[in-house]
Amino acid sequence: MALSGALTLSDLNDFISPSQACIKPIEVAKTSDTAGAIKVDDTGAYYEVSVDGNETKLETATINLNDCLACSGCITSAESVLVTLQSQEELYNVLKQNKAAIEANDASTHRTVVVSISPQTRASFAAKYNQTPLQVAKKLTWFFKNLGVHFVFDTSFSRDLSLLESAREFVDRYKKAVAKGTIKMPSLDGSQSTASNTAATTGDGDMDLDAPQTKAPRKRIVRRGANSDEAAAPVEKESAIPMLASACPGWICYAEKTHGYILPYISDTKSPQQIMGSMVKNHLGSQLGLKPNQIYHVCVMPCYDKKLEASRSDFYSDLYSTRDVDCVITSTEVEKMFTEQGQTDMNVFGEMSLDNGYNSVVKDPVTGQDQALVGSSGNASGGFLEYIMRYAARELFGIAGVDVSRSLGVEVKTVRNSDFREVTLEVPGSDQPLLRFAAAYGFRNIQNLVRKVKTSKSPYHFVEVMACPSGCINGGGQLKQPASVPLKDWILHADQQYKNGVLERSPEENPALAQLYQEWLGGPDTLKARQQLRTQYHAVEQNLGNPLAVKW
Structure with a gap:
């Protein structure tokens, strides 16, 4: 169902009926008690038609997170309480x-x-x-x-604990995916490696947290959710690649309620x-x-x-x-x-x-x-991409000194829009990138991502996912910018303040x-x-x- 060129509804069978009640396609300021009508032209624009035939174009309404939490259209009654x-x-x-x-x-x-x-x-x-x-x-x-x-x-x-645990989880998933044959690990000489010859080489006094201490946990098989629109073979969570970041609850809520099949790929780390x-x-x-x-x-x-x-x-x-x-x-x-x-x-x-x-x-x-x-180090959404890339490069391939923020040892490029970045770790002599990560912010990019994961066409090993455009620094609960400051400039200013005077330290330090x-x-x-x-x-x-x- 399309309400306008800029607003499209899908999955209307929502949790609290009627879900359509939460949609505000237009704002109507009541100016008189005279009855009228609403007209929609071929371009999707809305007009109020008075009884005498005069047409007044209506402004498109905006919906923010406050509106969403205030209504009952897409969160359960228990959640709203x-x-x-x-x-x-x-x-x-x-x-x-x-x-x-x-x-x-x-x-x-x-x-x-x-x-x-x-x-x-x-x-x-x-x-x-x-x-x-x-x-x-x-x-x-x-x-x-x-x-x-x-x-x-x-x-x-x-966050240091969350970053370190996420990085350890990714390396473990990667090795298991290689051992299972789900992915092939490229070596520095162009041949294919297996998980057995990818022992980590820290050698720099890093905290050794990967030494085996207890019996490995049993493998868990996670099947697609009941709301999946397509049946699929079970996905083994412990070797599911790409691993998708889990720090954003908006993204998690979206995945659980609309894309059950994506859950095995999401990081377990809190x-x-x-x-x-x-x-x-x-x-x-x-x-x-x-x-x-x-x-x-x-x-x-x-x-x-x-x-x-x-x-x-x-x-x-x-x-x-x-x-x-x-x-x-x-x-x-x-x-x-x-x-x-x-x-x-x-x-x-x-x-x-x-x-x-x-x-x-x-x-x-x-x-x-x-x-x-x-x-x-890293961006204002927590730096998961930056740290996991640095950790994995060192632990999987023995490559030290990777710094995504400064584009050291990796190629960083913006793809399609400013809220989608690709980060690639490549070395001369390798037949393919050693690691390919991405950051996908905003639901437009998230929808493209989950579609590719669903069809097994995602080229990434790890993706940092955030529901808000520009990430956490632009969260719905942040202080609003002065009226004279454009939102883009305000986000940039807040992002600069995020790093102002803060000393960088790796979590294992x-x-x-x-x-x-x-x-x-x-x-x-x-x-x-x-x-x-x-x-x-x-x-x-x-x-x-x-x-x-x-x-x-």
Whole structure:
């Protein structure tokens, strides 16, 4: 069904009927009580026709993520309830309960409140208030702790774990695909290699996380979802190539609800948000002597879809009746909190030193003062493509020094549009590219990608997938640009702030990770590591007779 040249509907048998109610093809400003009609011409333009025959062209409406989350057309009723429960009001309620518990000397109802802030949020505030990311981090720490929050952390820390685990997962998948014969590994002399002669050669003091420690997990066969429009042979998840990034919940939601066949290709590794949730509720909790339900964990994110991610049943503990992330609030909701607390300008906030623990920051060894934030290299969507390419080049082929951001050792080119990039690792003498990665942002590029994967025509080994055009820095929950600044310029400004003064460090150079793997998880290949760092996906079965009966 086509409403206009720019808006096309498909899969109208949605989850809550009628799904068409969420579509706003045009905006109509009611100017009188006189009845009229709507006319659509051959070009798809809409006109309001008055009773006297006069025609007025109507403006095309835009639909943003706020509109989508506010309606019931494409998320389930259960999801919509969970989303409404995640707001700054819920945080206020917990803080009020804590205050009452202290006054009543009742420790049983008191919860330790933890706020984890994304680097994209920092960049958004830095762009609007002309601050550095470090200044923003210290001011937000001051703001939240004055509200009664106990700890403020940085998801750049958990992103190191997510990046490293994703890279290890990719190398493992690649080797298994080679051993199975799904793909052929080119060698440097042009001959074909097998998985048996691709032992990693670090030799540079990198953390050795690939040494076997436990029995390998059983292979899992994942079949296409019930909503797939085409039957296909089972896909073995452990060797499914291309591996598709899983950090974007908008993309995951789309895949589960419309393309069940794509799920085996999606990375098992949790997003930085959810790994932080596991760390806070389990590792930090054990250090503080607290049970998971005695901690209230809030994440500040650039995206409304992160609320849906936190609400997934996979991230819920039946034993303690709590979620790894209890509440997600967006950058815009935090700014609203400023006004609610009688503050209108972040520049007048005080600054507070960042907490020790899950913060990626360099501190002065003598004074303990914060000197600089630390983060992985790569773009503002997390740098998954950049890091996995560098890691895989070294581990699979012994090639060091690859740097996608600086086009060192790889060819980087834009394909079709600015939101689709290809990155290729090639060496002289090889009969084909050693590795071919891509970054696909926005649903137009995602649709092309899933179509190629479905028909086995995708030439890529790994794809970084993001639902938002321009990626996470342009998330639906980010601060809006001033009216005088074009969106493109604003995104560029925020992207520059994302890297402003942030020292680059590879995840395996984070000394706390080796300690976490051993102290918290008992090693990188243990059952506990899989439970805390990996997840799973579920194709949604649609019941067309009763759209409310959705099975997950």
